[in-house]
Amino acid sequence: MSASLLFDLLVAGGLIVLVGLLLSTPNRFKAIVLFICTGVLMSLAWVRLDAPDIALVEAAIGAGLTGALLLDTLGHIESREESSTTDGGGAG
Amino acid sequence: MSVGARVALVALLGGLLAALLWALSHVPARGVGLWGMVEPRLATAGAENAVTAVLLNFRGYDTLLEMVVLLLALLSIWSLHVSPLVCPAEPAGHVLRFGASLLVPLMIVVAGYLLWAGAARAGGAFQSGAVIASAGILLLLADSPVLGGHALAVRVGITLGVVVFLGVGLACLMAGYRFLEYPSGLAKSAIILIEMTAAVSIGLVLAGAFAASRRVLMRGYGPREEA
Numbered sequence: 001m002s003a004s005l006l007f008d009l010l011v012a013g014g015l016i017v018l019v020g021l022l023l024s025t026p027n028r029f030k031a032i033v034l035f036i037c038t039g040v041l042m043s044l045a046w047v048r049l050d051a052p053d054i055a056l057v058e059a060a061i062g063a064g065l066t067g068a069l070l071l072d073t074l075g076h077i078e079s080r081e082e083s084s085t086t087d088g089g090g091a092g
Numbered sequence: 093m094s095v096g097a098r099v100a101l102v103a104l105l106g107g108l109l110a111a112l113l114w115a116l117s118h119v120p121a122r123g124v125g126l127w128g129m130v131e132p133r134l135a136t137a138g139a140e141n142a143v144t145a146v147l148l149n150f151r152g153y154d155t156l157l158e159m160v161v162l163l164l165a166l167l168s169i170w171s172l173h174v175s176p177l178v179c180p181a182e183p184a185g186h187v188l189r190f191g192a193s194l195l196v197p198l199m200i201v202v203a204g205y206l207l208w209a210g211a212a213r214a215g216g217a218f219q220s221g222a223v224i225a226s227a228g229i230l231l232l233l234a235d236s237p238v239l240g241g242h243a244l245a246v247r248v249g250i251t252l253g254v255v256v257f258l259g260v261g262l263a264c265l266m267a268g269y270r271f272l273e274y275p276s277g278l279a280k281s282a283i284i285l286i287e288m289t290a291a292v293s294i295g296l297v298l299a300g301a302f303a304a305s306r307r308v309l310m311r312g313y314g315p316r317e318e319a
Binding site for chain 1: 141143174180181206213214215216218219222223225226229298301302304
């Protein structure tokens with residue numbers, strides 16, 4: 001088994017494992033972090049597929065920008081949930 | 093979901109997996125796609141990188157539409173007037189501000205390199221714009237304004253990519269060619285002009301989408317109210 005084949009199998013297997021973890025976790029923050037990791041690994045996969053342009057965009061936008069936007073949204077959702085539970089009192 | 097439905101779903105997905113694996117085993121080792129059509133025309137396309145040539149010359153119209161879509165998405169996000177304004181809970185610490193002051197100039201240089209290298213290697217306007225957007229986000233998180241006080245700078249910066257792209261296309265029309273059909277010999281200059289403005293615009297649009305409001309993009313997050 002050549003080194004490049006081993007590397008490809010590692011990247012592919014890692015992607016599947018990461019996505020499985022990402023979809024099965026109930027913690028939103030953990031899911032977003034796993035999403036960013038999946039984006040980074042995906043950009044490695046694009047390099048192995050001889051598509052360096054797509055790899056650059058995947059790393060910058062898929063992992064970086066989308067991750068930042070998701071974390072922003074998470075903060076917004078959680079602050080709104082916090083304020084609604086303090087306002088709603090026992091009504092929950 | 094009942095047991096029978098689950099079994100049927102697993103069988104269906106297993107069949108789909110088998111079909112995909114069979115199809116994968118028949119894919120040729122080297123892609124045969126469009127290379128045969130692109131390569132003969134690459135010399136006159138204005139860029140040596142096939143991806144850049146396709147994106148900005150052969151399929152330039154698609155790229156123009158993509159940039160319009162980005163601009164529309166930004167305008168939609170800004171028109172939501174997100175409230176209360178999303179911002180980090182605490183002001184940026186010293187480490188973040190110092191790190192940003194080191195990293196942002198580097199990121200601008202990297203973006204410029206990616207833009208220039210896009211002609212012959214991997215790179216191009218979108219990659220460069222993405223790095224500029226990341227620099228903008230880092231500036232925002234480090235409690236620094238991105239564009240300063242002038243609303244005109246924001247408006248010009250965001251629309252410049254689309255306007256220049258359209259302008260080049262219309263100039264081709266007025267010179268007697270078809271829309272976005274660059275005159276021979278001017279393809280390289282047209283691509284460089286479009287790419288430079290597109291990179292700046294894409295960076296500002298994506299950073300503005302993160303900032304979620306024009307005021308934040310111009311002046312940063314500003315002082316926090318005590319919770």
